[in-house]
Amino acid sequence: MQTPFTNLTFCIRTFGCQMNKHDSERIAGMLEGLGALPVEAIEDADIVAFMTCCVREAADTRLYGQVASLKNVPLRTGSPLAKRIVAVGGCIGQRDGEKLVEELPHLDVVFGTHNLGSLPRLIEAAVEEGGHQVEVLDAASSFPTELPTAREHDWAAWLPITIGCNNFCSYCIVPYVRGREKSRPLEDIAAEAERYVAAGVKEITLLGQNVNSYGRDLYGAPRFDAVLDALDATGVERLRFATSHPKDLTDGVIERFAKLRSLMPALHLPVQSGSDAVLAAMNRRYTRAHYLDLVRKLRAACPGIALSTDVIVGFPGETAKDFEDTFRLVDEVGYHQVFTFIYSKREGTPAAKMEDSTPREVVQERFDRLVDLVQTRAFEANQADLGSVVDVLVEGASKRDGGLLAGKSPKNQTVHAPVPSGSTAEALAGSIVPVRIEEARTWYLAGEVVDGR
Secondary structure, three states: OOOOOOOOEEEEEEOOOHHHHHHHHHHHHHHHHOOOEEOOOHHHOOEEEEEEOOOOHHHHHHHHHHHHHHHHOOOOOOOOOOOOEEEEEHHHHHHHOHHHHHHOOOOOEEEOOOOHHHHHHHHHHHHHHOOOEEEOOOOOOOOHHHOOOOOOOOOEEEEEOEEOOOOOOOOOOHHHHHOOOEEOOHHHHHHHHHHHHHOOOOEEEEEOOOHHHOOHHHHOOOOHHHHHHHHHOOOOOEEEEEOOOHHHOOHHHHHHHHHOOOEOOEEEOOOEOOOHHHHHHOOOOOOHHHHHHHHHHHHHHOOOOEEEEEEEEOOOOOOHHHHHHHHHHHHHHOOOEEEEEEOOOOOOOHHHHOOOOOOHHHHHHHHHHHHHHHHHHHHHHHHHHOOOEEEEEEEEEOOOOOOEEEEEOOOOOEEEEEOOOOOOHHHHOOOEEEEEEEEEOOOEEEEEEOOOO
16 A cells, blocks of 8 residues: 555654653554655665653753754655655653754654654655644643554563653653653553563563552552563563652562562662752652662562662752762662763753752762762672573674674673574574673673573
8 A cells, every 4th residue: 555655764763761762663663554664874764753852951962963964964865755854752842842943944843742643644744745844732642552563673562551750850851741640551551461472572661750650540559569460470571660769669569579470680760869858859759768678678579689770960959968878878789780860950840940059070070989889889799690590581693792692681681692503693582591601790791601401
């Protein structure tokens, strides 16, 4: 069937969180379903879509720079279009709307977080009518999982269980661009997971801005532990989730790390700060003591669990003592991975109005000290797997060394290993192989595939 998109080429560039990555899969699914062909290089694309994040200022700068640079990239030879169609969606699209086309006049389409399904119609209008096509809705009329999806890997799937966020952390723009929290019915989630498992998916990652509060809007109280039970019952081999807010992490969810066969021993639990004063100013609604108590419970339920976190350095008003509290918490927990950020002011958030006189060089010095600690503790955490055999879900060839395979351990560590004779990394992608760990670095493990297990 011929459509206006038949044989057009498209390329998607994605910034930000897993939700944006999954939204990009939906865009790919829609465009491929209409006959468009995916390409890797922008130079080969008739349509370029940017899925954006506005959590940090660097993302804005990167987007504006990349979109502006497209003015100088000629259309591919043989393109049926008079000009390349450039679209911007995601959180920056939702936040800025018409402002984007005022500042980037060669931009053709702007869409928001609530109307992914409108993109084909907006692109078609841009091709046929010209001009700027801008559509940003205040709320979604349906759950976006109803859209088709072209997954990056056949053996792995994102599965959103909520959209939106009700937390309103004082530094965060997400509730303003993603809207209020909305949960999918448990039956719909389980049914989608069953379809994935039947299609050969090995690993499912549940998505939400705060998965731990799942179901509060539907059932009156969070029921995330019930979601985990339902997914485990599908027979999926590996189950993960992100992101988990500490204020809503229940004993029931923690217990699932001890009880469920498929739930991997890894958890991303953002702390943001180790100072009670800063946590209060951030509106995080938990204390340092509560967070550390969660860590103790998690390690009691699942000894050896790999914990990762997010930390913001230089939040307005952060004192030397506040930072030392954070530094000591990171040292005490001993994370496998920490995503460290220097505070970035986001207009429209309460924190943007907070005064801060801390010199930038002081904030940078604190940040550098924390990064050094993070690397040391991550290296130490990985040594626990030295000499052991871990099951690795192969993702393909290593980007570090194309002669090696690369994949993820149950703890979500990157693992590299020589490809067994008679096979290739590409052929092994999506399979689970045992690897004996012979080297444990800060950010990865390396070893040999064990035969006969």
